Structure formats: structure tokens, C-alpha cells
Amino acid sequence: MVRSETDPAAITRLLAAAARPETFLAPWWWRSMLAAGIPEGAAPRLLVHAAALLPLLDMKGQPAQSLTGPYTALFQPLFAAGTTAPDWHDAGAAFACTLRPLLRLDALDADAPWLPPFIAGARAAGLRAATFAHFGNWHEPAAGRSWAEYLAARPGGLRETIRRKSRKPGTEFTLVTGGPGLEPGIAAYEDVYARSWKIPEPFPDFNATLMREAAAAGALRLGLLHAGPVAIAAQLWIVSDGIAGVLKLAHDEAHKALSPGTILTARMIAHLLDTERVAALDFGRGDDPYKQLWTTRRRQRIGLLLASLWHPAGAATLLRQSLGALKRRLAR
Numbered sequence: 001m002v003r004s005e006t007d008p009a010a011i012t013r014l015l016a017a018a019a020r021p022e023t024f025l026a027p028w029w030w031r032s033m034l035a036a037g038i039p040e041g042a043a044p045r046l047l048v049h050a051a052a053l054l055p056l057l058d059m060k061g062q063p064a065q066s067l068t069g070p071y072t073a074l075f076q077p078l079f080a081a082g083t084t085a086p087d088w089h090d091a092g093a094a095f096a097c098t099l100r101p102l103l104r105l106d107a108l109d110a111d112a113p114w115l116p117p118f119i120a121g122a123r124a125a126g127l128r129a130a131t132f133a134h135f136g137n138w139h140e141p142a143a144g145r146s147w148a149e150y151l152a153a154r155p156g157g158l159r160e161t162i163r164r165k166s167r168k169p170g171t172e173f174t175l176v177t178g179g180p181g182l183e184p185g186i187a188a189y190e191d192v193y194a195r196s197w198k199i200p201e202p203f204p205d206f207n208a209t210l211m212r213e214a215a216a217a218g219a220l221r222l223g224l225l226h227a228g229p230v231a232i233a234a235q236l237w238i239v240s241d242g243i244a245g246v247l248k249l250a251h252d253e254a255h256k257a258l259s260p261g262t263i264l265t266a267r268m269i270a271h272l273l274d275t276e277r278v279a280a281l282d283f284g285r286g287d288d289p290y291k292q293l294w295t296t297r298r299r300q301r302i303g304l305l306l307a308s309l310w311h312p313a314g315a316a317t318l319l320r321q322s323l324g325a326l327k328r329r330l331a332r
Contacts, residue, residue: 002098005046008034011055014046018053018078021241024107025078028213030055030067036209037069049094051087052077056099063102070202071210071247073137073284073301075107076114085117092121100127101308106134107285110300119304127306134303136287140295142244143279147270158293162266165259171232173267176222178215185222186211188231189250192224196250207236207248214238221272225251225264233260235268244272245282265294 005011012034016027023029034044041060044067046053054077055067068075077091095103108115110131119129142150151159176185186208193201201207214220221237221244233251237244246268251261272278283291287298 001050002094003048004098005048006043008044011044011046014048014053015055015078018080020078022074023219023238023240023243023245024072024074025076026217026219026240028217028219029210032206032210032213033067033069033072036205037071037203039069047095047098049091050080051083052079052091052095054078054091054095063104064099065104066106068106069206070285071206072107073245073247073282074109075105076109076112077118079114085113088114088117089121089124092118093125094121096122096125096127096306099306100125103127103306105304105306108134108302108304110302115304119306122306127308130305130307132303132305134301135285136298137285137301138283138287138291138295138298140281140297141279142273142281145273147273150269150273151266153296155293158262161259161262165263166266168258170227171258171260171263172226173264174224174226175268175271176224177218177220182212182215182220185224188224189222189234189236189248192231192234192252193248193250195252195254197253198250210247211236221268223264223268225260225267227255227258227260232258233264235264237268237272239272239276239278242279243282244269244276244278244280245284247284269294 005014012031015030019025019027019030038044038057039059042057045056045058045064047056056064057067058064066075079088079091122129151162174185176182189211190208211220211222219238219240221239223235223237224231225233232255234249235246236248237246249261249265251264269281272281281295283295285301
């Protein structure tokens with residue numbers, strides 16, 4: 001049996017009780033999404049099953065999809081402690097019956113152990129499943145490594161840039177984790193972002209909301225690089241479950257001669273490795289070339305479509321997905 005919950009307060013309470021320590025599954029992440037990450041015209045919905053919770057977005061005039069957004073780097077149903085493959089199978093079947101003819105889940109770990117039984121359950125309930133490549137996620141194991149050891153393994157050009165630009169005077173590094181510096185830090189971040197090359201945010205209040213929530217949980221690491229009184233680079237990092245992940249970064253192109261983005265990344269990682277001793281670095285969504293300077297490993301995040309062939313919307317979606325996959329294979 002599956003129960004559908006649409007009351008935001010009840011959704012927040014249930015997610016907080018079932019959430020996990022990973023950044024994108026933590027209680028403060030869900031609170032941020034519910035407060036500032038919901039598209040206009042959409043509404044949150046939580047499916048409640050004996051073995052799992054499935055956070056969703058009901059999109060106006062569109063099929064249901066996962067409660068994810070452009071900031072989400074990992075999503076999954078929240079399974080009860082101690083669940084195993086048969087439970088994951090049952091949850092997939094139950095959710096499929098509730099959400100037919102079509103469901104889309106994004107930002108899934110392609111190698112997650114729960115995923116094959118979950119898909120098998122959905123298929124047993126009569127839905128077809130199709131996966132697609134969503135984005136790459138670059139990361140680096142760091143347990144036990146010092147900044148010096150980590151830096152020695154980076155490309156020579158990056159090491160030289162850090163060496164030369166770090167010797168230039170006139171910049172100051174600040175790390176904000178909360179307290180009295182939080183609101184000035186958020187204001188500095190927003191100011192740098194406005195002066196950077198970045199396009200405007202689709203959810204302009206999300207980052208500030210997340211920083212406040214993460215600070216309250218002890219997870220915020222907001223790095224700022226100043227030239228005089230003005231911040232010229234800003235990076236939003238989160239440390240949770242031993243993993244340091246960068247969610248947003250920006251710098252002022254007017255100061256590009258100082259390589260502010262590179263220098264701030266170096267200062268942040270040096271702190272994270274030598275002071276906080278994090279187990280891994282995570283560079284979030286996408287295959288931006290600069291990420292390969294700082295990390296060496298890539299994993300695939302995928303999307304999942306569950307659709308009914310006997311419904312026009314489900315059949316059309318699966319057909320488009322199949323044609324798109326064929327076109328990409330032919331292009332290669």
C-alpha cells in the first residue's frame with residue numbers, strides 16, 4: 001500500500017525522520033528544496049510505503065518527477081533501515097502502480113544496489129523502464145592525504161599557477177561556517193555571483209536558503225577570496241558524511257589576472273584536507289574540463305523513466321527516449 005502526502009509540513013517532518021547523512025538526502029537539504037527549489041506551478045508530494053519514501057514534484061500538466069533540481073547531484077528513494085532487495089522490489093512495484101502511466105527520476109547513482117530490484121519491481125507492475133545518461137560526477141578519494149600529497153599529484157600547469165599566483169600579495173582568504181559572519185558571507189557570495197560570468201539562477205533564493213540551513217547543521221563551508229575590501233571569488237562547499245562537495249563557485253572576471261577561482265579552490269581544498277581531514281572531494285554535476293584538474297575519477301548519474309506502453313503519454317515518452325538514444329549512437 002502507498003499513501004500520498006501533500007501537506008508541506010507533514011512532508012518536511014517525514015523526510016527529516018527518514019533522511020540520511022549524505023548532502024542531497026539530509027534533512028536540511030530537503031528543507032531547502034521545499035522552501036526555495038520548487039518550480040512555479042509545481043507542488044511537492046511524498047509517497048509513503050512501508051519500506052521507502054519517494055519525494056516527488058507534481059508538475060502542472062506533466063507527469064510526476066523526482067524532487068530534484070539543477071543543484072541536486074544525487075537522488076534516491078529513502079529506504080527504511082535494514083531493507084534489502086525484496087523490499088526494494090516491492091517498493092518499485094508499489095510506486096509504479098501509484099504513478100502510472102509515467103514517472104521520471106533524475107540524478108540516480110548508476111551503480112546503486114537498490115536500483116535493479118526497484119526497476120524489476122516496476123516492470124513486474126506492468127511498466128517499461130528506460131534509463132538515460134544524466135550527468136557525470138567528478139570526485140577524488142582523499143582519506144589520509146595531506147594537501148601537499150594531493151597537490152603533488154595534480155597536473156604541472158595547475159601546480160605552477162598555484163605557486164606563482166599564491167606568492168602575489170593583496171588577497172585574503174576567509175572561511176565562513178556560520179555565526180555572525182554568515183549573513184555578510186551570503187551577501188558577499190551574492191555580490192560575486194552578480195559580477196561573474198554566471199547566468200542568473202533559476203531559483204534565486206535557493207543558495208542563501210541552503211547556506212543558512214547548512215550552517216545550522218554545521219555543514220556549511222563558504223569560501224571567500226578578497227582583494228582589499230571586495231570579494232572577488234566565492235565558493236559554496238558542503239561537508240557532510242565525511243565528503244566535501246562544491247555546489248557553486250564564481251569569480252569576478254575583472255580580477256582574472258589573479259586567477260581567483262584557482263587560488264580559492266586551492267585554499268579551500270588545503271583547509272579541507274589538512275584541517276578537516278575529509279574522506280573525499282566531490283565536484284558535483286557536469287563534465288566541466290576544469291574538474292579534471294582537481295579530480296581523477298568520474299561516475300555516471302542517470303535518469304530513469306517508468307512508463308506504460310498502453311497509455312499515449314507513456315508510449316510517446318518511451319518512443320522519444322528510444323529515438324534519442326539511437327540518434328546519439330549513430331552520431332558517435
